[in-house]
Amino acid sequence: MRMLFLGDVMGRAGRAAVAARLPGLRADWALDFVVVNGENATSGVGLSPEHARELLAAGADCLTLGDHAFDQKEMLSFIETEPRILRPLNYARTAPGRGARVFAGPGGRRVLVAQALGQVFMKRPFDDPFSAVDAVLRAHPLGGAVQAVLVDIHCEATSEKMGMGHWCDGRASLVVGTHTHAPTADAQILPGGTAFQSDAGMCGDYNSIIGMDKLEPMRRFVTGMGKERFTPAAGDATLCGTLVETDDRTGLATRVRMVRLGGRLETAIP
Structure with missing residues (x-):
């Protein structure tokens, strides 16, 4: 299978980049399955139903969220009606929606997508992501119950992301x-055959501070005082993510490449 994962969609600029680029990429790269992290797509905080529909219409098969999963309150009810949206596995136990789901891929192939939140340097303590992911992987063995497995690990610490990569090595495609x-x-294939990249990056304007217009974050760094709300940068966006190819028999990765298209970070894709 050939699967594309696109990193955090940031505001209007990120949504526009996905809408403009993804339909062509699905055809040009013969993509079998596309996952998009959409948790910052609405004003940089959360995902509204309207913007979720836009990303799905552009060609996403699944949308993942993150720690801002329910910052847009409409998502609390919308996620129950839209099975293509996943919130983190280890979010609050009473949270609506699901953190993992098996999707139908082309040719009868089955794709498991799961997301977990990290614990290190996060603003609130979440349940153990490793045991949460382990339970899902045990229930859906790669190369057996499912033909591909994609895990989105949403967290601050690079070490924790790498830990999740090695924890899943041999049991996940990406x-x-x-x-x-x-x-x-650092896109690579780990020893057990799982593709890994510490961070896919964002789909947004990189003439910014992590996607936000520079002025207010810089003011707070320099003075320690806030004056205005953060607003997403609205310039030309770069589409960032990870492209992985897998063996249909084992579900393990045969090739992985970083994706950076348009904007300030465009990189030739070999």
């Missing part, structure tokens, strides 16, 4: 980090 909005250059 483990990819989100949340920091800074793409890493």
Whole structure:
């Protein structure tokens, strides 16, 4: 299978980049399955039903969220009606929606997508992400019950993301980090056959501070005082993510590449 994961969509600029680029990429790259992290797509905080529909219409098969999963309150009810949206596995036990789901891929193949929140340096304590992911992987063995497994690990610490990659090695097709909005250059296939990238980066304007217009974050860094709300930067966006190819028999990765298209970070894709 050929699967594309796109990192955190940031505001209007990120949504526009996905809408403009993804339909063509699905055709040009013969993509079988696309996952998009959409947790910052609405004004940089959360995802509204309207913007979720836009991303799905652009060609996403599944949308993952994150620590801002329910900052847009409409998502509390909408996620119960839209099975293509996943919130983190280890969010509050009473949270609506699901943190993992098996999707139908082309040719009868089955794709498991799961997301977990990290614990290190996060604003609130979440349940153990490793045991949460382990239970899902045990219930859906790669190469057996499912033909591909994608895990989105949404957290601050690079070490925790790498830990999740090795925890899932041999049991997932791709483990990819989100949340920091800074793409890493460590796309690799781990010894057990799982593709890994510490952070996919964001789909947004990189003439910014992690996707936000620079003025207010800089003011707070320099003075320690806030004056206005953060607003997403609205310039030309870069589409960032990870492209992985897998073996249909084992579900393990045969090739992985970082994706950076348009904007300030565009990189040639070999």
